[in-house]
Amino acid sequence: MSHLIDRRLNGKNKSAVNRARFIRRYKTQLKRAVSDAVNHRSITDIDSGEKVGIPSRDISEPVFHHGPGGTRDMVHPGNKDFLPGDRIQRPEGGAGGGSGKGKAGNSGQGEDDFVFELSREEFMDLLFEDLELPRLVRNQLMGTTEFKSVRAGYATDGSPSNIDVVRSLKGGIARRTALGGPHRARIRELEEELATLLAAGVEETDPRVIEIREEIDRLKTRIAALPFIDTFDLRYQSFVKQPEPTSKAVMLCIMDVSGSMDQVRKNLAKRFFILLYLFLQRNYDKIDLVFVRHHTIAQEVNEQEFFYSRETGGTVVSSALHLAYDILRERYDPSVWNIYAAQASDGDNWDSDSALCRDLLINRLMPLMRYYAYVEITPRQHQSLWFAYQEVKAAHPHFAMEEIGGASDIYPVFRELFRRQEA
């Protein structure tokens, strides 16, 4: 006797728990692998999952087994020309391979990395673990709490405007079916009896026939008397209010596109911006991006132009700061929006402009900001802008600045900027 069962609809993620445990156990190794992956690969495609490797020896499960050495006898198939007593050269690596024959090369495999793919979530978690948005906590405490109505199924009371017609009518039908059921059954019985009587040739005037007809009529009236809709049937759509934390953020990307910023530097800057964007994405539902690029004058542009259009000319950083300030004042109320800014530059600025930048930042922009990160992409000596910004940093602790030399610096610098602060 056999039973056939279709299990395909059963859950298929039975191993999810075990997988999660595996990842938790090897977190340190995985984190190292994730950092490496970020440093050496293009950040633009980090948003998908990532392949990472752990050295196999770190995760092996030991058992007692025989090591190389001693005497071992093996039987193999496929003899062609061996005779008893023949001596054969020991194959390469064969002594340790166990079989002694034809297994050369197998022994090397044990040292390979155990490579597997992390999902996007797992990857991002590992990437941003123990990073924290500066002042995030304070922000949430201070943020105005908004409410939104959420559907919460159906209720038996509510305001008339919320009556759900379909549900209520369904209820009516069900009630009428249930209450009328016994009557209808009785009517069927009586009609059958009537039919048999009439078929047997009983007259229409027979008292029993009249009696049956009267009862059928009476029952039909009772069924008809069941109310079409009753207060009992009414169903109301139910709504509850849920508090909604402020979860909107705007990220200002400011970049110098003057002649001295070549495509390589722009790419470095881009990676930094993308990291910041991904990081903000983990914390906020909605993120607006504002791109401001500048040489001697500043412009708000779309992403494509921001990263790829070519401009030349001198550099006046304050133009961008002015524009940023105007945009914020017009469109992003700091009581509703969490404002982050990241500025990338090669440090060049028109000399007398740096002091202006400093004042703009200290007095106007910084009070609006959650966080302002400045990265300087330069292999050279710092110029006036760097020193001006150092003064800003002294005045506002949520201003951060770092220097990036090459692609592999980006992630460490990013971590440095957003490292979890000891409270």
Add this chain to the structure above:
Amino acid sequence: MTGRVISDSSEWSFPLLERFDQEIGRIAHEVYGLDTYANQIEVISSEQMIDAYSSVGLPISYHHWSFGKQFVATEQTYRRGQMGLAYEIVINSDPCIAYLMEENTLPMQALVIAHACYGHNSFFKGNYLFRTWTSADAIIDYLVFARKYIAHCEERYGQEEVELLLDSCHALMNHGVDRYKRPSPLSMAEEQKRQEEREAYLQSQVNDLWRTLPVSASSSGARTDGRWPSEPQENILYFIEKNAPLLEPWQREVVRIVRKIGQYFYPQRQTQVMNEGWATFWHYTLMNHLYDEGFVTDGFMMEFLQSHTNVVAQPPFDVPWYSGINPYALGFAMMRDLRRICESPTDEDRHWFPDIAGGDWLKVLDFAMRNFKDESFIAQYLSPRLMRDFHFFAVRDDDREETLEVRAIHEEQGYRVLRQALADQYNLGNREPNIQVFNVDRRGDRSLTLRHFRHNRRPLGETTDEMLRHIRRLWGFDVRLEAVDEQGRVHLVGEA
């Protein structure tokens, strides 16, 4: 004739599977007299198959990272196309559960039903090792109990703690079998009831063992000469479960769970060639019978034969993809050979197998299936003809010599040596190091001494130190490992 054909499409459906199962079952039971458990055939998707892989084929298991690792590895290799999944997994339980992959074509499903639901199934029910070591009717219940118990422990004592313990137990899983004693049958209800009593009782026993003896100095001095345990114990996990001084009762129970599961897999490790050979022989025989009775078409048989041939292919030693003897190939060939010896024996067969040559092949095969394991099966039934067919040769690798020596080949003088060598190759006792609990220093530092009895001077591998740390974690005090060579000399290998 064509009227009997069940289906000529390669798409399967549940009614078709049912038809096939009925016909195959009828032939298996009525024509060939196979004795099986009831079947529970479950169709699953490839993702579910990967899940099943990662819990070593058990339908339900406790949570542990190593299963996650296995899962990740299987998923990766499968996704990259480096490995196909098995067509089926079959579980030694009553009813016998067989998983069929939905991707299989109809001929494959029929093959799998014949292979798993009648081949493996009858082997599980008949073979003495399975009868001795596993309780098919209770295993699922026991696994449910184990899963709940370990989840409960994690809640009470923390995941980390339980995980460390399980790591150590898993490392010793292969050393958790009594080879000479039949285990008592398991049952969920009993197990749960007894578990609590056991906890209390065990703890009291252990405490008693370590009690300061209120005896005079002279008598205790006399007793220190005796070793304890008086006989070496090969079941290390059992010894630890019963005697480790510092384990909490719940820890002993976890050790016990791992030990029981290890025990459940013990017969499978010893009957790979036989089990697969038996199942392959029967799917081959049953499918051919189906064909002879006109239930399947030529096209169906072609597809069946193609996968069958793939399964039983044995590459020779000198090709790059050679990876040892294929148990399917060897097992299948031996089963077929037994039938041949019965049905059309040659003079050589009459000389080598006087008692079965010309006998009733069904009885002979049934007897062989019931009463042997790989090692003894090969030693008993490997025929000279098969050794010639496989072109077997035996090589000796001695690390004291420059070259390897060919000891015997498939010829008159070599048959017996060859057969013995091949049988030894499947002897679990030779394949796995023989490590036993030798002594516990009960009056001193409570250290545990293990002895490795060396075979052919083969030393232990590089994991030994790590293993000693695992044992130390379980035992709670120093652990020493000594090696005994063939001359009886003892030397210390490691300490933790």
